[in-house]
Amino acid sequence: xxxxxxxxxxxxxxxxxxxxxxxxxxxxxxxxxxxxxxxxxxxxxxxxxxxxxxxxxxxxxxxxxxxxxxxxxxxxxxxxxxxxxxxxxxxxxxxxxxxxxxxxxxxxxxxxxxxxxxxxxxxxxxxxxxxxxxxxxxxxxxxxxxxxxxxxxxxxxxxxxxxxxxxxxxxxxxxxxxxxxxxxxxxxxxxxxxxx
Numbered sequence: 001x002x003x004x005x006x007x008x009x010x011x012x013x014x015x016x017x018x019x020x021x022x023x024x025x026x027x028x029x030x031x032x033x034x035x036x037x038x039x040x041x042x043x044x045x046x047x048x049x050x051x052x053x054x055x056x057x058x059x060x061x062x063x064x065x066x067x068x069x070x071x072x073x074x075x076x077x078x079x080x081x082x083x084x085x086x087x088x089x090x091x092x093x094x095x096x097x098x099x100x101x102x103x104x105x106x107x108x109x110x111x112x113x114x115x116x117x118x119x120x121x122x123x124x125x126x127x128x129x130x131x132x133x134x135x136x137x138x139x140x141x142x143x144x145x146x147x148x149x150x151x152x153x154x155x156x157x158x159x160x161x162x163x164x165x166x167x168x169x170x171x172x173x174x175x176x177x178x179x180x181x182x183x184x185x186x187x188x189x190x191x192x193x194x195x196x
Contacts, residue, residue: 022060024079025053034084036093047097051106054098059121064164066107067116068092110167118168127161128175132182134159135195144185144192 027033027049037043057076058064071077071091078085086094095117098107107117122130131150135141138155149155151169156162161169173193176182185192 022057022075025049028053028079029082031082031084034079034086034090036090044102047094047103050094051098051103054094054119055106055121058119062160062163064118064168065110065116066095066119068095069115110165118165122160124172124175127164127169127172128179128181130159131161131172132176132195141195144194147191147193150193 033046033049037046054066054076058066068088068091072085072088077091092114095107095109095114097103098119099105099109099117105123106120108120110116110118134156135143135145147166147169150161150173151164151166152162161172164172170184173182173184176195177184181196183194183196185194
């Protein structure tokens with residue numbers, strides 16, 4: 001069997017990353033990386049490498065959702081220099097892996113048809129902590145903010161969660177609700193959130 005890569009998983013991008021470019025790890029140019037391997041231990045390593053790459057790419061590009069219909073044409077899953085791309089079935093298998101405990105729940109299908117998945121490049125708990133930290137830093141404990149304000153207002157334009165899907169944001173807020181650090185009122189985009 002062909003080994004995927006002896007190198008360690010690439011780290012999530014740091015401050016030197018820019019929005020316009022993404023530096024792909026060396027294994028993105030390794031032809032066998034684009035064919036899911038039959039050997040279970042090699043496959044597990046390969047799925048882990050793909051998971052890390054998808055998370056890094058989405059974090060770098062500030063993306064929260066991956067649509068299966070457009071995924072095969074993305075540079076993330078294609079390398080024209082080596083004439084390789086990942087087929088839709090393999091992409092689905094990677095996302096299935098990412099949505100399990102083995103994949104550290106780094107993806108979550110958004111519907112039963114599995115046509116799109118949220119990519120959790122931070123866990124819901126990490127997002128919840130970041131939101132609560134921002135609330136404390138900006139002196140908004142006890143205030144009621146709308147879901148819209150938390151997602152898209154000028155107040156959060158420099159925050160990493162800006163533009164996050166509403167349902168994904170609500171999952172993060174649920175973490176705060178369960179910890180007694182927030183209360184959500186209503187269901188629509190205008191719903192309010194009170195922070196404690």
